[in-house]
Structures are given as structure tokens and as C-alpha cells.
Amino acid sequence: MDAPLDFEFEDPLLNSPVIVKKSKKVIGLDDLLTDHYQEKSKVIERESKRAKAKKKYDSDEDDFDKEALLSKQINECHNQMQEMSGEAEIATWGVHVFGTQKPLPVLTLPELGSCSLLRSFMSSELNSLVELTTEKVETFLEGLLVNGWLSKLVNTCSYMEKSIAKWTFYLMLYSSKEKLRASACDFWCNILFPRVKTEKLPIRIEWFPSYCELRSALETYGFLFNYLSRTESIINNSGVRGPPKNIRAWIKFVAACCCVRNKRPVFSTSEAEELVEVAVFLSSDRQLEGLLVLLDEFVQSVISYFTDEEWNISCEKIARSISCRRVDVHSLLISFACRSPRDLNCLQTVECISGVSTRGNHLRSAISYQILLNCFDNKASNEEEILSFLISINVKDRSCDLFQMYIYLVLTENWLLSNPMFELKPVIYEMWGVYLRNCSCQITSTDMRPYASKGSLKFEPAVQVLSIQNTISF
Amino acid sequence: MKRAGIEENLLAILDSVSDSKHTPDANDDRLAFLEAVRSACIVNENPPTSKMREAVFQILRVGKSLELITESFRLLNELDKRFPRVYLSEKEASESSHLVVVEEGWSPFLFNLEKASREREAGGRSISGPLDSSGFLQLMQELAEVANERKLQALEIKSLRNMLLFKYLVNALEGDFLPRNRVYEETMNWTHLRESLLNMLLSTRRINYKGLMKDCLSIMCGLFGVSAGISDDLESPDNAASKPSHNGNTASALALFELGNNACIALQKLLIMIMDLDMSRKKADMQGYTTRADGVRTPLMEIILDELSYDTDMLSPFLKNDLQVFNEPKWKLEIILQYFSKYTTRLSTRTRRSNGPTEDATTFSGVLNCFSNITNTRSISKKIKADVVQVLLAHAFQAHLSSSSQQDADGISASKDEGRSTSLVEICENIISAFSNLRRTDAKMEILPIGKEALFTAATILSTETGAHV
Numbered sequence: 001m002d003a004p005l006d007f008e009f010e011d012p013l014l015n016s017p018v019i020v021k022k023s024k025k026v027i028g029l030d031d032l033l034t035d036h037y038q039e040k041s042k043v044i045e046r047e048s049k050r051a052k053a054k055k056k057y058d059s060d061e062d063d064f065d066k067e068a069l070l071s072k073q074i075n076e077c078h079n080q081m082q083e084m085s086g087e088a089e090i091a092t093w094g095v096h097v098f099g100t101q102k103p104l105p106v107l108t109l110p111e112l113g114s115c116s117l118l119r120s121f122m123s124s125e126l127n128s129l130v131e132l133t134t135e136k137v138e139t140f141l142e143g144l145l146v147n148g149w150l151s152k153l154v155n156t157c158s159y160m161e162k163s164i165a166k167w168t169f170y171l172m173l174y175s176s177k178e179k180l181r182a183s184a185c186d187f188w189c190n191i192l193f194p195r196v197k198t199e200k201l202p203i204r205i206e207w208f209p210s211y212c213e214l215r216s217a218l219e220t221y222g223f224l225f226n227y228l229s230r231t232e233s234i235i236n237n238s239g240v241r242g243p244p245k246n247i248r249a250w251i252k253f254v255a256a257c258c259c260v261r262n263k264r265p266v267f268s269t270s271e272a273e274e275l276v277e278v279a280v281f282l283s284s285d286r287q288l289e290g291l292l293v294l295l296d297e298f299v300q301s302v303i304s305y306f307t308d309e310e311w312n313i314s315c316e317k318i319a320r321s322i323s324c325r326r327v328d329v330h331s332l333l334i335s336f337a338c339r340s341p342r343d344l345n346c347l348q349t350v351e352c353i354s355g356v357s358t359r360g361n362h363l364r365s366a367i368s369y370q371i372l373l374n375c376f377d378n379k380a381s382n383e384e385e386i387l388s389f390l391i392s393i394n395v396k397d398r399s400c401d402l403f404q405m406y407i408y409l410v411l412t413e414n415w416l417l418s419n420p421m422f423e424l425k426p427v428i429y430e431m432w433g434v435y436l437r438n439c440s441c442q443i444t445s446t447d448m449r450p451y452a453s454k455g456s457l458k459f460e461p462a463v464q465v466l467s468i469q470n471t472i473s474f
Numbered sequence: 475m476k477r478a479g480i481e482e483n484l485l486a487i488l489d490s491v492s493d494s495k496h497t498p499d500a501n502d503d504r505l506a507f508l509e510a511v512r513s514a515c516i517v518n519e520n521p522p523t524s525k526m527r528e529a530v531f532q533i534l535r536v537g538k539s540l541e542l543i544t545e546s547f548r549l550l551n552e553l554d555k556r557f558p559r560v561y562l563s564e565k566e567a568s569e570s571s572h573l574v575v576v577e578e579g580w581s582p583f584l585f586n587l588e589k590a591s592r593e594r595e596a597g598g599r600s601i602s603g604p605l606d607s608s609g610f611l612q613l614m615q616e617l618a619e620v621a622n623e624r625k626l627q628a629l630e631i632k633s634l635r636n637m638l639l640f641k642y643l644v645n646a647l648e649g650d651f652l653p654r655n656r657v658y659e660e661t662m663n664w665t666h667l668r669e670s671l672l673n674m675l676l677s678t679r680r681i682n683y684k685g686l687m688k689d690c691l692s693i694m695c696g697l698f699g700v701s702a703g704i705s706d707d708l709e710s711p712d713n714a715a716s717k718p719s720h721n722g723n724t725a726s727a728l729a730l731f732e733l734g735n736n737a738c739i740a741l742q743k744l745l746i747m748i749m750d751l752d753m754s755r756k757k758a759d760m761q762g763y764t765t766r767a768d769g770v771r772t773p774l775m776e777i778i779l780d781e782l783s784y785d786t787d788m789l790s791p792f793l794k795n796d797l798q799v800f801n802e803p804k805w806k807l808e809i810i811l812q813y814f815s816k817y818t819t820r821l822s823t824r825t826r827r828s829n830g831p832t833e834d835a836t837t838f839s840g841v842l843n844c845f846s847n848i849t850n851t852r853s854i855s856k857k858i859k860a861d862v863v864q865v866l867l868a869h870a871f872q873a874h875l876s877s878s879s880q881q882d883a884d885g886i887s888a889s890k891d892e893g894r895s896t897s898l899v900e901i902c903e904n905i906i907s908a909f910s911n912l913r914r915t916d917a918k919m920e921i922l923p924i925g926k927e928a929l930f931t932a933a934t935i936l937s938t939e940t941g942a943h944v
Contacts, residue, residue: 092498117934126933129909130926140930143923147798149931152875156898157938178731248731290634290729292544351509355517356552418517 093348094286098242101222104174107167112137115163117153141167146183151190154203160191162206169209172249173217185249192256192264201263208264211271214254218278221247248291251282251298258301269310275302276318276363283352284345296354303359311359319366322349323374346371347407350414361418368415372408383424387412387431395442409439481523484510488529496538504533508545512552521557524580528603531582534639538631540729547638554649562653573657573666582646583610585674605643607678611686613640617737618689621696634729637697637737644740647672651747658754664763667754672747677769687748687777694741697734698799738799746802748774775812782813797869803876807838810870814841817857838874839901842867845908852915860912860919868928871905875931899939902932 118141122132132140144150145168154160172184194202219225222242254275257266267275279299282288288295306314350368355361372386380386390408394400416424416432487507491500511530515522522530527550534546559579562571584604605613613636620633650671658667667673676683752773758764800806815836845851845867855863878898909929913919921929 092502120937121930121933124933124937126906126929129913129921130929132926132930140926144927144930147924147927148801148872149927152872152879153931153934155879156875156935159938182731182735245728245731248728286541287725288728289540289725290544291732292541293548294732296548354548354552355512356556361517413513417513 093284093344095281095284095345096241096287097224097281097285098222098287099224100239101242101244102220104176104220104244104246105170107170107174112141112163112167115141116161117164142180145171145187146179148183148186151187154187154191155194158202159204160206165205165207169213172253173246174220175246176244178245181246181249185252188253189256192260201260208266211267214250215274217246217250221250223278243287247282247288248294251291251294255294255298255301258305261305267305269306269314272302272305273314273318273321275305276314277322280322280349280352280367284348295352299353300357300360303363304357306359311362315359315362315366319363319370322367323370344407347410350411355418364418365415368411368418372411372415375408375411383428384431387428387435390435391431391438395439405439477520477523480514480520481526484514484526485529493532493536501537501539501542504537504542505545508533508542508549512549516549516552516556519556522553524578527553527580531604534635534642537635540631540634540725543631543635543638544729547642550642551645554646558649560650560653562656571653571657571660573653575669580604581650581671582643583671583675585671585678607675607681610643610675611681613643614686614689614693618693618696621693631726634726634733637733641733641736641740644744647675648743648747651751655750655754658758662757662761662763664754664758667751667758668764668768670751672751676748676751677771679769683771684777687774688781690741690745691778691781694738694745694799697738697741742800742802745774745800746805749805775809778809779813779816782809783816797865801876803873807870807873807877810866810873811836811838811841813866814844818844818854838870839904841870842901842904842908845911846904848911848914851908851911855912855915860916861922863912864909864922864925867905867908868922868924871901871928871932874901899936902936902939905929905932906936 115137118132118137121127121130122134141150141164144153150164150168154164168184168187171180172188173181175181175184191201191203191205215225221244257264258272258275260266276299279295279302283292283295283299303311350364350371353360353364353367355364369383369386373380376386376389380389390412393405395402395405412432412435416428484507487503487510491503508530511522511526514520515526530546530549530553534543534550537543537546557579559576559581561574563574582604584606616632616636617640620636654666654670658664752771752775755764755768755771756773797806818841844854845863858866905928909921909925913921
């Protein structure tokens with residue numbers, strides 16, 4: 001790229017508002033990119049100036065027209081620049097895992113009136129003080145729930161009848177009032193985590209929700225279990241897009257259920273596997289961004305639901321399933337939304353699983369590995385092949401997509417560093433070292449391509465961590 | 475050296491980011507930084523340096539996207555958990571636990587006046603570095619504004635950020651206070667608590683402590699209403715129709731329930747910690763371990779009792795909402811008993827002569843005894859409004875129910891009150907007779923919903939308990 005000529009900096013004409021706006025945006029490597037555009041705009045302006053100079057001999061009356069032309073050109077140039085910078089803009093993660101929400105079922109529980117808790121009370125003489133009638137039953141129960149009496153009652157009597165269980169469960173999942181669903185959720189969590197630590201739940205519960213009910217609630221919320229049906233819901237824009245606010249209670253409740261397996265196993269292994277996938281996909285939707293901490297706990301509790309033997313098999317199964325679904329989403333996005341294959345979602349899929357636990361790390365590593373395998377489209381089928389493929393990429397080549405490289409880099413890092421056992425062959429780590437060195441030597445700090453800086457920032461700590469762990473010596 | 479190297483590399487990611495810059499690029503760099511710290515410190519277990527923590531904290535303080543503030547919040551908590559500044563050393567069971575304080579460890583608070591002012595001069599910015607007490611006060615005032623205005627303002631990123639920041643600060647105070655208080659209880663060495671962040675925060679003369687506590691109380695009921703109230707507003711059909719595809723709105727509304735609720739819980743935690751500190755302080759005062767340098771501070775309990783009796787015409791907001799939010803049974807019961815004892819002391823001494831020593835307003839059954847006959851009930855009703863009595867009795871009953879199940883759980887049967895404690899059946903009977911007596915003193919008195927609920931609960935427990943015994 002040509003360096004700007006000295007006089008250009010002095011030329012006041014070049015201080016177009018466009019440039020001023022741009023120049024205060026970024027420093028550092030991104031700055032160079034901006035400079036690049038700046039220069040381009042300067043070239044265009046210079047052309048236009050030249051054109052103007054050529055016409056200098058024409059009558060001055062044209063000046064207005066020329067100015068109009070110039071400003072038009074500047075505007076065009078501005079737009080062009082915006083387009084260009086738009087291309088280079090960092091893609092962000094985020095998929096819609098919720099499509100059109102189905103109408104939430106109206107809560108009518110005819111049994112509620114016949115609930116024995118209230119029946120016996122209404123006939124007692126004390127009712128002269130409380131004045132409870134059949135019509136007021138629901139309001140009264142809501143009060144009992146919101147003010148915390150219901151859980152005291154159930155705890156003290158160690159018994160919950162079916163109508164109450166169902167009523168509170170449906171309130172939690174489908175009520176449109178935050179107070180009610182939050183109280184109902186607290187109520188259930190309270191029952192699942194009683195203060196008394198016993199081997200069984202100390203409370204006799206006449207009715208307990210099954211996975212089926214929880215799953216169908218998610219469906220009602222619009223959750224896209226079958227990702228191939230996503231296109232319909234994206235195109236069909238009528239209706240309300242899910243999730244409703246009840247998703248928060250749903251997550252809390254399912255997480256609580258996962259923690260009490262020894263007292264009451266609610267899910268089968270395959271159901272729990274599906275729940276892990278659900279948890280990961282929920283973490284990829286920006287609508288749930290604010291629930292990050294909750295989702296994090298959710299992922300942790302679901303993965304700790306498994307026994308050790310189950311986990312070793314299930315972890316691989318989950319990883320394969322997630323990476324396949326991810327590819328489906330990916331290709332759909334390309335074909336229907338015409339997006340370039342730049343996709344940070346796969347990184348989010350990995351990074352939303354916090355590495356605080358061994359199992360979390362295990363899953364992170366497994367998913368990264370499976371996604372890498374998928375990325376190479378069966379060109380690589382094992383660890384060595386992936387790494388030799390990575391090493392073979394010539395990052396100096398200008399056509400090499402550094403964004404893609406960045407994704408490979410992060411995935412590889414997660415695959416190898418999160419692997420809790422370090423059980424892979426030493427040759428793997430040596431190859432990784434070679435790959436990292438390739439990247440660090442070949443991507444210079446003056447590289448203009450987008451993601452050059454991000455890549456280099458990413459691998460420096462990785463190199464350091466790697467060398468600290470002495471798994472490889474540089 | 476390795477740590478320094480990592481620090482330098484990680485902080486380099488933020489090189490082009492200044493606090494006031496919130497372009498997508500800058501935010502992306504911040505995220506990259508958070509992720510890198512996580513991978514270096516949590517995944518690979520290198521302890522973070524103070525500068526690294528500071529930078530993460532700074533992102534929480536200035537972040538303008540939901541992703542940034544929640545990520546930095548999560549990371550800070552994980553770091554504190556993994557690398558605490560104050561902890562109890564693990565020793566053999568016979569020895570008492572030993573407090574370990576990492577002196578050079580980073581804390582989100584800075585109470586050293588000189589240091590703070592020096593840093594401020596150097597930094598020249600108000601929103602940078604650890605918080606001092608006035609920074610904390612300001613945060614509380616901003617929270618109070620949101621809590622009391624009950625507007626959609628709560629959806630703004632600033633409010634959400636304040637809630638998260640507050641929750642983190644309470645977590646930090648707790649992480650510092652709990653181990654110190656435990657060691658204090660074992661060793662009676664007040665110095666541990668004097669140097670606790672919480673004590674330093676409260677005893678500084680630069681803030682109006684009483685005002686701060688009153689803010690806390692009003693925030694607690696406000697926030698509770700905000701998180702529940704706004705949600706329903708947002709879901710009303712008008713709102714849904716006007717913004718059908720407003721994803722950002724859904725995200726922040728969802729976040730608001732979560733964060734508002736969390737902030738509420740954090741606030742309760744803070745209040746309980748302060749009351750625990752007050753109690754330890756009282757012990758230290760009595761044993762003469764405190765000095766004049768410790769200053770004087772009104773115990774929180776007294777401030778709460780003042781608030782309770784503040785508005786006599788209508789139910790004070792504390793009675794109406796805070797008691798509902800504040801559900802830690804031990805302190806809840808304590809507050810109510812102390813309140814009653816203010817009005818019943820003379821009464822109970824009078825009755826003590828006639829009825830024997832069981833009449834004592836310092837236990838729940840003692841309070842219930844004051845309502846056991848119409849004469850006493852009438853004389854109390856003259857001092858405390860019947861509405862207030864109803865609310866207090868109902869909440870005390872609730873706290874009693876929770877704490878009795880807690881005691882069952884802990885297996886503590888030899889607690890101090892055991893001798894005086896009454897069986898659950900008796901308590902339920904007494905609750906019913908208390909309400910009946912209240913009604914008898916004033917036939918027009920309306921029983922509040924919460925009173926009805928208490929009555930219902932008492933009656934139901936009574937029928938199952940006695941049914942089981944027969």
C-alpha cells in the first residue's frame with residue numbers, strides 16, 4: 001500500500017467530516033485498517049480533485065455543480081467505506097433457539113376446589129374469621145403461595161397432595177404473573193432442597209412432574225428441538241417469538257431436579273443428555289444473556305447428574321450430537337439467511353460451558369474436538385490428522401481466512417487445554433506447539449487482515465500457558 | 475516472573491480500550507480479555523494478579539453490554555472463590571481454625587483515605603479503581619432511585635449493572651466477613667473483625683451510616699416491587715404489541731427479574747451480616763476489647779425498630795414489604811420480638827406477679843401469651859394498632875415455623891430456648907386464640923389477608939398434628 005504523500009496531510013480539503021469521524025474510532029492494528037480506508041478515500045478525493053482541476057478552465061458558474069458533484073462523491077465514498085468496514089466488522093455469536101411461541105395454556109384446574117387442604121378448613125368453625133368460600137379459593141391459595149405459607153404447610157405436614165402439586169407446577173411454567181411463577185418456583189425448590197438432610201425426600205409428594213411435561217413446556221415456549229424446523233419459524237414472523245419469562249423458572253426448576261438424583265431420579269440418562277444439549281443451546285441465545293449465571297449453574301448441575309460410568313459414554317454422545325446440530329444450524333444460516341460462513345456460535349457453544357469442574361472441561365474438550373472434526377468435513381478423522389491439517393495451512397497466503405484460523409485456534413486450545421487428563425499422546429502437544437509457532441511467526445503484527453490481531457492475542461497466552469505447564473519445551 | 479508475563483500479555487488485549495470507549499471493537503477486546511483471564515486463571519489455575527482483577531472489576535463498573543457485565547461478574551466471583559483473599563486454613567480437627575489474609579490481595583474496596591485520595595489525584599477519574607465508602611454510598615443511592623421510581627428505567631443497562639455490581643460487592647464483603655467472624659467467635663480477638671471490610675465500610679465517618687441503612691431498607695422493598703411489577707407491565711398486551719420483535723428488551727426484561735431478585739437477596743445478606751457484626755461488636759464492647767478508635771455506631775436492629783414504629787397511621791413499608799422479603803427466620807423473629815418487648819415490658823412485669831414467670835415477651839410463646847386473654851389483648855391494642863399486631867404475629871409465626879424446621883434439621887435440641895419453648899401444637903392454638911381475641915376486642919376489625927393465611931396455616935397444622943396423635 002502506498003504511503004500517503006506529505007502534502008496530503010497538510011491539505012485542509014482532506015479533512016472531510018467522514019475522516020474525522022473515522023479517525024477517532026480505533027487505535028492499534030485496527031487503526032491501520034482505518035488508515036487503509038482513509039487512504040482509499042483520499043485517493044478517491046484526489047481523483048475528484050483532479051477532475052475538478054481539469055475543469056478549472058470552464059466557467060466559474062459550474063462551481064455549484066462541481067461542489068454538488070464532489071459532495072455526492074464524498075457521500076458515495078463514505079457509504080462505500082461503511083460497507084467495507086461493515087464487512088470487516090466482527091461477527092458476534094447468537095442464534096435464535098426459540099421460534100414462535102405457542103399460546104400458554106390457561107390454568108384451569110377443576111380439582112383445585114376439591115383440594116382437601118381447603119375443604120376440611122371451610123367446614124370448620126374457624127372459617128368465621130377467615131371467611132373462605134369456594135369462589136375465593138384460588139385467590140386465597142395464591143396468597144398462601146406468594147407469602148410462603150404453602151411451603152411451611154407442606155414442610156410441616158410432610159405431605160403434598162396432587163392438586164396442589166399440579167397447580168403450583170403449572171403456575172411456575174405458564175403463569176403470566178412474575179410474582180406467582182417466582183413464588184411457585186421457590187416453593188418447588190424448597191421442597192426439593194429441604195433443610196433436613198435425609199436420603200429420601202422427607203415430603204410425600206402425590207404427583208411429580210416428568211421429563212415429558214418439562215419438554216412440552218419448552219416446546220410451548222417455542223424452543224426449537226428440531227433445528228431443521230427453524231426456517232419456518234424464522235420466516236413466519238407472525239406471532240410472538242419465545243421464550244416467555246417463565247423460562248427462568250423452568251431453568252431453575254430443572255437445575256434443582258438435577259441436584260436431587262439420589263433422592264428422586266427424575267430423568268433417564270438419555271433425557272439428561274438432551275438436557276445438556278438444551279442447556280448449551282439456551283446459552284447461545286442472546287435473549288438469555290442476562291441469565292448467564294443461572295445458565296452456568298444449570299449446565300453444571302445437569303452435567304453432574306450423570307454417574308461416572310454414564311458420563312464417560314454420555315459426554316462423547318452429547319459432544320457429537322451438539323456438533324452435528326451446530327453444523328445444521330450453520331448450513332441453514334448460509335443457505336437461508338445468506339450469511340457468510342463466519343460463525344462465532346461454535347465458540348460460544350464451547351465457551352458457555354464453564355471450565356470450573358472436571359466434567360465441564362471434559363465436555364468442553366470433547367465438543368471442541370467434534371466441531372473441529374466437522375469443520376474439516378471428514379478430511380481428518382483423528383487427532384494427528386486434525387493437527388497436520390492445521391499445520392499445513394499457510395497463514396501467509398493472503399487468501400487464507402484468518403477468521404477461520406482464529407476459530408480453529410480457539411477450538412484447538414479448548415480441545416487440548418481443557419482436556420482434564422492430558423491423556424493425549426505427547427506427539428499431539430508437540431504438533432500443537434508447531435502449529436502455534438507457525439501462527440506466531442507468520443502472522444506479523446503489521447498484518448492488515450481482519451482477525452490478525454485477535455489471533456495473535458489469542459495464541460500468546462496459549463503459548464505461555466503451554467510452556468508453563470511444561471508439556472512441551474520451546 | 476511467569477505471572478508477570480501472563481499479566482502483561484493479558485492486559486495487552488485491553489491496550490486500545492479506554493473506559494469511555496464502547497465501540498463493538500472495544501467491547502470485543504474486553505470480552506477477549508475476560509475469556510483469556512478465565513482460561514489462564516480458572517482453567518489453568520494461575521493465580522490472577524491484582525491488576526488483572528482490577529481490570530475485570532473495571533469492566534463490570536463501566537461495561538455497557540449485558541454480556542460484558544454478566545461475564546465480568548461471573549468471572550470475578552469465580553476468581554474470588556478460587557483465590558480468596560481471606561480464608562480459614564485447614565488444620566487438624568483439634569486445633570481452632572486459623573485466619574489467613576493475603577495482604578497484597580486485591581479487594582474491590584479501598585478505605586485507606588490517603589491511598590484513595592492519592593489514587594484519585596493520579597487517576598483524575600471518579601469511576602476507576604476500587605470503591606471507597608462514598609462510592610458505595612453513591613451506588614446505593616442510584617439503586618434506591620431505581621427501586622423507588624418503579625419505572626422502565628430499571629431496564630437500562632446502568633440499573634442492571636448497578637444490581638450486579640452491588641451483588642458482587644456483597645459477595646466480596648461476605649467472603650471477607652464470614653471467616654473473620656468465625657475466628658472471632660472462637661478466639662474473641664476483635665482485631666479480626668475491626669479489620670473486616672464490612673466494619674471499615676460502616677465505621678467510616680465519610681458516610682451517613684443511618685441514612686445508608688434506611689436506604690437499604692427502602693431499596694429492599696422497592697427492588698422487590700420493581701422486579702415483580704415491571705415484569706407484568708412488560709407483558710401487558712400494549713407493550714407486547716408496540717414492540718413485538720424487540721429482542722434487546724426481552725433480554726433485559728429477563729435479566730431484570732433475575733438481577734433484581736438477586737440484588738434483593740444480596741441486600742438481605744448484607745443486613746444480616748451487619749446484625750451479626752453488631753452482635754460480635756456488642757460482645758467485644760462488653761469484654762473491653764474495643765477502643766475509642768472503634769467509634770460508636772447505632773446497631774442496625776435499633777434503626778429497624780425505629781423504622782417499624784415510624785409511620786403509625788398506615789403500615790410502614792417495612793411492615794408491608796420488607797418483612798415479606800426478609801425471610802431469614804432467626805433475625806426476623808428477633809426483630810419482631812424486640813418490637814413487641816418495647817410495648818409489652820411493663821405489661822409482662824405486671825402479669826408476671828399474678829401469672830408466674832412464664833410471661834415473657836422475649837420469646838414467641840411469651841408474646842402469644844400476652845394475647846391469651848381479652849384484657850391483655852385490649853391493653854396492647856391501645857399501644858399498637860391492630861393491623862400492625864396482625865402483621866407482626868403472622869410473620870413471627872412464619873419465622874417460628876421455619877426456624878423450628880431448621881432446628882429439627884440441625885439436630886439441635888439443647889438450644890437456649892428449649893426450656894421455654896412450646897410445642898408447635900400449642901403455638902398454633904395460641905395463634906388462633908390471639909386472632910380470636912383481637913377480633914373480640916373490636917368486632918369491626920377486619921382480618922388482613924396475611925392474618926387469614928396465618929390462621930388457616932395454624933388450623934391446618936393443628937388438624938394434621940392432632941389427627942396424627944390420636
